[in-house]
Amino acid sequence: MGRFVLRRLLQSVVVLLGVTLVVFLLLQLVPGDPVRVALGTRFDQQTYDALRERSGLDRPLVVQYLSYVGHALTGDLGVSFRSGQPVTTIVLERLPATLSLAVTAVLLALLVAFPLGVLSAVRSGSFVDHAARVFSQFGVSVPDFWTGIMGILLFAGVLGWLPPSGYVALTDDPAGWASHVALPATAVGLVTASILTRFIRSSVLEVLAEDYVRTAEAKGLRRRVVVVRHVLRNALIPVVTVVGVQLASLVGGVQLASLVGGVIVIEVLFAWPGIGRLTYDAVQARDYPVLQGAVLFVATLFLLTNLLVDVLYARLDPRIRLR
Amino acid sequence: MTRSRIIAAALAVALTGLAGCSAGESVDVDGGSTAAGSAGGTLTAAIGGEPDQLDPHRTSAYYSFQVLENVYDTLVEPDADLKMGPALAAKWTTSSDQLTWTFTLREGVRFSDGSPLTAQDVVYSYQRIINEKLNAAYKFATVKTVTAPDPATVVITLTAPTPNLLANLGGFKGVAIVQRSNVESGAIKTRPVGSGPFTVASYTSGDTIKLTRNDAYWGPKPKLDGVTFTFVKDPTVALQNLRGGEVQWTDNLPPQQVPALKEDGAVTVATTPSTDYWYLALNEARKPYDDVNVRRAVAFALDREAITKAAKFGQATANQTAIPKGSSWYYDYTPYRHDPDQARQLLGQAGVTGRTLDLMVTSEYPETVTAAQVIAAQLKDVGITVKIRTLDFAQWLDEQGKGNFDAFLLGWLGNIDPDEFYYAQHRTGGTFNFHGYSNPAVDTLLDQARTQTDEGVRRQTYERAAKQIVDDASYIYLYNPDVVQGWSAKVTGYQVRTDRAIRFRDVTLNR
Numbered sequence: 001m002g003r004f005v006l007r008r009l010l011q012s013v014v015v016l017l018g019v020t021l022v023v024f025l026l027l028q029l030v031p032g033d034p035v036r037v038a039l040g041t042r043f044d045q046q047t048y049d050a051l052r053e054r055s056g057l058d059r060p061l062v063v064q065y066l067s068y069v070g071h072a073l074t075g076d077l078g079v080s081f082r083s084g085q086p087v088t089t090i091v092l093e094r095l096p097a098t099l100s101l102a103v104t105a106v107l108l109a110l111l112v113a114f115p116l117g118v119l120s121a122v123r124s125g126s127f128v129d130h131a132a133r134v135f136s137q138f139g140v141s142v143p144d145f146w147t148g149i150m151g152i153l154l155f156a157g158v159l160g161w162l163p164p165s166g167y168v169a170l171t172d173d174p175a176g177w178a179s180h181v182a183l184p185a186t187a188v189g190l191v192t193a194s195i196l197t198r199f200i201r202s203s204v205l206e207v208l209a210e211d212y213v214r215t216a217e218a219k220g221l222r223r224r225v226v227v228v229r230h231v232l233r234n235a236l237i238p239v240v241t242v243v244g245v246q247l248a249s250l251v252g253g254v255q256l257a258s259l260v261g262g263v264i265v266i267e268v269l270f271a272w273p274g275i276g277r278l279t280y281d282a283v284q285a286r287d288y289p290v291l292q293g294a295v296l297f298v299a300t301l302f303l304l305t306n307l308l309v310d311v312l313y314a315r316l317d318p319r320i321r322l323r
Numbered sequence: 324m325t326r327s328r329i330i331a332a333a334l335a336v337a338l339t340g341l342a343g344c345s346a347g348e349s350v351d352v353d354g355g356s357t358a359a360g361s362a363g364g365t366l367t368a369a370i371g372g373e374p375d376q377l378d379p380h381r382t383s384a385y386y387s388f389q390v391l392e393n394v395y396d397t398l399v400e401p402d403a404d405l406k407m408g409p410a411l412a413a414k415w416t417t418s419s420d421q422l423t424w425t426f427t428l429r430e431g432v433r434f435s436d437g438s439p440l441t442a443q444d445v446v447y448s449y450q451r452i453i454n455e456k457l458n459a460a461y462k463f464a465t466v467k468t469v470t471a472p473d474p475a476t477v478v479i480t481l482t483a484p485t486p487n488l489l490a491n492l493g494g495f496k497g498v499a500i501v502q503r504s505n506v507e508s509g510a511i512k513t514r515p516v517g518s519g520p521f522t523v524a525s526y527t528s529g530d531t532i533k534l535t536r537n538d539a540y541w542g543p544k545p546k547l548d549g550v551t552f553t554f555v556k557d558p559t560v561a562l563q564n565l566r567g568g569e570v571q572w573t574d575n576l577p578p579q580q581v582p583a584l585k586e587d588g589a590v591t592v593a594t595t596p597s598t599d600y601w602y603l604a605l606n607e608a609r610k611p612y613d614d615v616n617v618r619r620a621v622a623f624a625l626d627r628e629a630i631t632k633a634a635k636f637g638q639a640t641a642n643q644t645a646i647p648k649g650s651s652w653y654y655d656y657t658p659y660r661h662d663p664d665q666a667r668q669l670l671g672q673a674g675v676t677g678r679t680l681d682l683m684v685t686s687e688y689p690e691t692v693t694a695a696q697v698i699a700a701q702l703k704d705v706g707i708t709v710k711i712r713t714l715d716f717a718q719w720l721d722e723q724g725k726g727n728f729d730a731f732l733l734g735w736l737g738n739i740d741p742d743e744f745y746y747a748q749h750r751t752g753g754t755f756n757f758h759g760y761s762n763p764a765v766d767t768l769l770d771q772a773r774t775q776t777d778e779g780v781r782r783q784t785y786e787r788a789a790k791q792i793v794d795d796a797s798y799i800y801l802y803n804p805d806v807v808q809g810w811s812a813k814v815t816g817y818q819v820r821t822d823r824a825i826r827f828r829d830v831t832l833n834r
Contacts, residue, residue: 031717031718031721031722032715032717032718032720032721033717033720033721033724034717036717036720036721036724037716037717037720038375038383039383039458040383040384040458041733041735041755042383042458042461042743042747042754042755043383043458043460043461043754044460044461044464044754045754046456046460047456047457047458047460047461049456050455050456050457051456082375082376083375083376083512083513083528084376084378084381084509084512085376085512085513085528090528093527093528093529094528094529097529097530149557149559149560152559152560152563153559153563156563156567157563157566157567160567163564163567163569164560164563164564164567164569165555165557165560165563165564165569166530166553166564166569167530268556268557269556269557269560270560271530271553271554271555271556271560272529273527273528273529273530274529277529278528278529281372281373283715284687284715284716284717285375285717286717
């Protein structure tokens, strides 16, 4: 397994190199001049030229790219056009907020989706099944920012139970963190829960139709034992992948499988100082180094998550061997 | 049983998370930021976005200046009527040829770290802007030398008389006096050191900037212990924060709710006319907008009242010139009434029929998007089909720079001296003259007014220029928005300013 992990890590470096190239080229295609955005509306030509030169944007594209990759290989992702701060510092500063939001959202989602998905599969066609399907339809149809705003108006506005926005670090004040994370995590978690419910339901249904399940039932095992011992064990293997991918895509704020909106909008709405809002601001300002850094970071996270999922697979399913 | 253990662990963590969430009921919604026991407390202010950086000479973002207004000083500064008055400079004299200005600094001014602020710091700050060609370099276009003959005296010599020199040196904190060591260490980007009433204590990226009182401040001692800025983009969320007491001040209120908020009285909402103006510009490099009659036709076709109402929900005043009534440079001139017949007639004379107009607006300023829809309806009435193009600001600026538009909508903000708002926009080849307006008569007037030291003559010159600009419909001015800010009942001593400068130095927070 050690060799497997090592080989995968080496492959990742190549993938990441590809990511930097694609992102770099894409940024060149996006209209918008970072120098003009940085200067606003009042400046003269000399000022424009000076900033362009200082930012290194006057150099040929090939030089810009090679110098970026060269520095990136030594761990230097450059400095932000906007703030002049090192990109690595900026991204790492924003990581805890996003991670804590994404993890909470996925845990909340699992808490709902796991029992709901399993019940709705086991009691297929029952009232619970119908309710679960309505719920998951609702969850994927309603945009998370809408549930977010409704949550703010109800729980912060009318009831006054929760703060409308903002962030407190988990390590500083766990209770404060929890009260601040509740609304955004619920808004994101609702979407994730809906996706997971559907997925768990179909996965369990599939396993229920397997021959060994019929055999288990035929030999007189109780339904509960069959479900817990024979069905869930097998049905949950693909679920691990989905949970992993959901988590990674939430952190990255990427539109994965066209279902997950990511946390960008929610972070902006709730004034949550995470990677999503960083990305949003960087796009607005055409802050290339920060965008490149954030994408590179998210790509790394994706690769690592996938690797972790594969390793977990082998642990969960003895039939799978890592080579 | 590895698998079941994993699942059990996941469930356990999930349950802990849920338990944590329900603890949220005990949130202190009663202004958790007021530090008990101290004199003034800490005011939390929600602004609409995050500063890009805190180096006053390198940022152009209004969000940065909202913070920096409370951290830095300029040589002079505008009072409530935007007249320039003493700040770091206690007094100044001008030579008879108007080419040498001598400023005497206030005694005993210190930076917030305790080091003295001397004339050398002023020289350093201005030379930094000029030599490194930073954002405000254009404000020093006529400055020949800046010297410090002694620690309390700054002498500025000019290549031409510059009647708006004071506005250039104090109009905003982009020309603030910075500390050399703070710049050279690079700390100025996140931990700037100024001489203003507050100083930056911490900056958490994406979250908050915390200011604490500068006890070395030369002016009256600020009453607040500190000010915390939070960045809340969504106005509905900002309002909820204000209502719930999480913040005590915001300028990010949903415009459609302002009238109701004013009546409701739970929070204080104050408005004052700003010197900002919003306008429509037609691209004179493109036919048929090079024809003054076509531009005038558009000006007659617009119902400014309707546009203003739609874009700003009544928090603005329609205007046909740049600057609003009550401001010292106001010029009363209203040649255009809403007259579609006149517009059609002018268009007919110009031979324009069935025209499609590409109107570029930006989502950065949602009011331009709303205004564009009203304008489209009004122009349809005179036979012009408007195609609205909504872009993000970066792309919008790109298109504007390339001249890829028939028309655009934008605002010009924080205006103090007319040179600032006429020269760049209407002088042939001006730095913001992207619509290609060129009238030699206006050029001459603007050049003369720039160096005209007689205030009366200067005013007349600008009025003649303003009249010509409006008659030529170089810009079709639409309205002056109000500055709208809201604060909690606990806040006293705050004044809404027409230039949108946010000063917390006189504010008290009552318990």
